[in-house]
Amino acid sequence: MNNKLFALAALALSLAACTNDNEVMDNGPVAAVINAEISDAVATRASGTQWDNGDAIGITGGIYTDIRYVYSNGSWTVDEASDPIFFQTPGDVDFTAYYPQGAETANITITAEQQSTAPDEQTGFTSQSQIDFLYGTGTGGVSTGGKVDFSFSHRMSRLVLNFTGSDVDLADLSEYTLSGLSMTGSFDTAIGEAKATDSASDLKMDATGITSSSLILFPQAVTEATLKVVLGGQNYTATLTFPKANAVQGLESGYSYKYNVTIKKDVLTVSSATINNWNDGGESNIDAEQ
Numbered sequence: 001m002n003n004k005l006f007a008l009a010a011l012a013l014s015l016a017a018c019t020n021d022n023e024v025m026d027n028g029p030v031a032a033v034i035n036a037e038i039s040d041a042v043a044t045r046a047s048g049t050q051w052d053n054g055d056a057i058g059i060t061g062g063i064y065t066d067i068r069y070v071y072s073n074g075s076w077t078v079d080e081a082s083d084p085i086f087f088q089t090p091g092d093v094d095f096t097a098y099y100p101q102g103a104e105t106a107n108i109t110i111t112a113e114q115q116s117t118a119p120d121e122q123t124g125f126t127s128q129s130q131i132d133f134l135y136g137t138g139t140g141g142v143s144t145g146g147k148v149d150f151s152f153s154h155r156m157s158r159l160v161l162n163f164t165g166s167d168v169d170l171a172d173l174s175e176y177t178l179s180g181l182s183m184t185g186s187f188d189t190a191i192g193e194a195k196a197t198d199s200a201s202d203l204k205m206d207a208t209g210i211t212s213s214s215l216i217l218f219p220q221a222v223t224e225a226t227l228k229v230v231l232g233g234q235n236y237t238a239t240l241t242f243p244k245a246n247a248v249q250g251l252e253s254g255y256s257y258k259y260n261v262t263i264k265k266d267v268l269t270v271s272s273a274t275i276n277n278w279n280d281g282g283e284s285n286i287d288a289e290q
Contacts, residue, residue, distance in 0.1 A: 030142050032085035034059070034069050034076040036097065036150040038134065054124065056102060057150075058189065059085065061095030066189070068101050092141035097150050098189040099134040105187040107197075112205050115215055131216050132156060135192025155187065155194040157251035159215045160258040161227075163207070167265050170211060172232035178203045178215070180225035181251070185218035194253060196220035222250040229261065229268060236268040 036057055038050075051071045056079065058066040068079035078084040087093065108131065116127040133155045140148030159178075163170060182196035183203055196218040205213060207229070222242060229236045240259060242250050251257065262269040 029086035029088050030146040032087065032140060033145070033147045034150070035147060036069075036071075036076060036136065036152060038152045052124070055099065057097045057099045058101035059095055059097045059148075060190070061085075062093040066101065087141050087146060090142050092139050092143060095138045095140070095148055095150070096190065096192070097136050097138065097152070098187075098192065099152060100130055100132075103130045103133075105133075105189055108185055108187070110183040110185075110203065110217065112203065115203075115205065115213075117214065128214075128216055133187045133192075133194050135189075153192075154254045155192050155219075157217050157219050157253065158256035159217055159251070160256065161213045161215075162258065162260045163211050163213075163229075164260065164262050165264075166262055168231060168263050170231075170263070171209075173207045173210070173229070173263070175230045176205055176207050176213070177228045178205070178225055179228070181222060182218060182220050185220075194219055217251055219251050219253040221248050227259075227261070227270065229263060231263055236263060238268050238270045240270065 034057075036051070053072050055071040057069050057071075057076070059069060060066055062085075064083075064085050067085055068082045069076045070079050110131065114127045114131055119126055134152040135155050136150035136152035138148040138150040140146060161176070163173060165173075179202045180200050181203070182198050183201050184198035185194060185196040187194045200222075203215070205215075207213065224242060225240045227238045227240055229238075238261075242257065260271050
């Protein structure tokens with residue numbers, strides 16, 4: 001009799017344990033709730049200070065690959081053409097995410113047209129935002145109520161040129177050419193690595209009517225680049241020397257380099273500084289002559 005009672009008690013404990021283990025499954029899968037923020041260190045994108053309606057990120061983790069979530073009025077929802085993410089088991093899942101989902105990420109050659117910050121008439125997005133790659137990681141599951149928080153950071157580099165004139169008319173500024181940097185590269189969405197993959201080439205930009213120009217470029221180890229400015233039919237050149245912002249001299253991932261370009265009658269003076277909300281790219285002073 002005692003043996004039977006012990007056996008029944010053991011069976012009851014076993015059934016209770018099975019019930020607890022399967023409680024999540026009995027209640028059904030838990031839908032992922034996505035929250036994606038751009039980290040405080042890089043709180044602005046090239047295309048704006050916050051997410052725009054229609055922005056899309058691609059999320060990968062567990063059994064899911066490159067699931068498209070779209071931003072609208074403060075929240076992220078799965079694209080109607082994608083399957084939503086559900087947590088099927090109690091354990092947490094590690095995710096990666098990148099922006100912009102759907103953009104070309106391999107064999108990219110940056111052109112002057114891709115640097116445009118003018119919104120497209122149909123999509124509302126700028127061409128430059130499509131190469132302003134962001135990457136983030138997040139963890140979530142049943143224990144978090146399905147919530148997954150992503151913190152994104154810039155993976156490209158940014159170069160900003162601010163033009164001023166001394167004894168010259170900036171209205172005569174027509175173009176500038178940047179030489180000595182690779183304009184071809186790729187973005188690995190799995191690990192968030194953007195890098196240059198080809199030799200240096202020229203980037204010729206229309207400078208008519210501008211006083212500032214912002215470029216998104218591939219990270220690359222490089223000592224210097226050449227800037228040629230055309231104003232009033234005259235050529236002015238300067239050598240832009242890149243400091244060592246972190247571990248590598250050159251353009252580093254997540255760093256922005258700002259050069260103040262002063263054009264005078266006989267000389268071009270260039271000084272570099274940093275941009276807020278990207279990492280510190282260092283400072284230097286450069287003189288260039290006609």
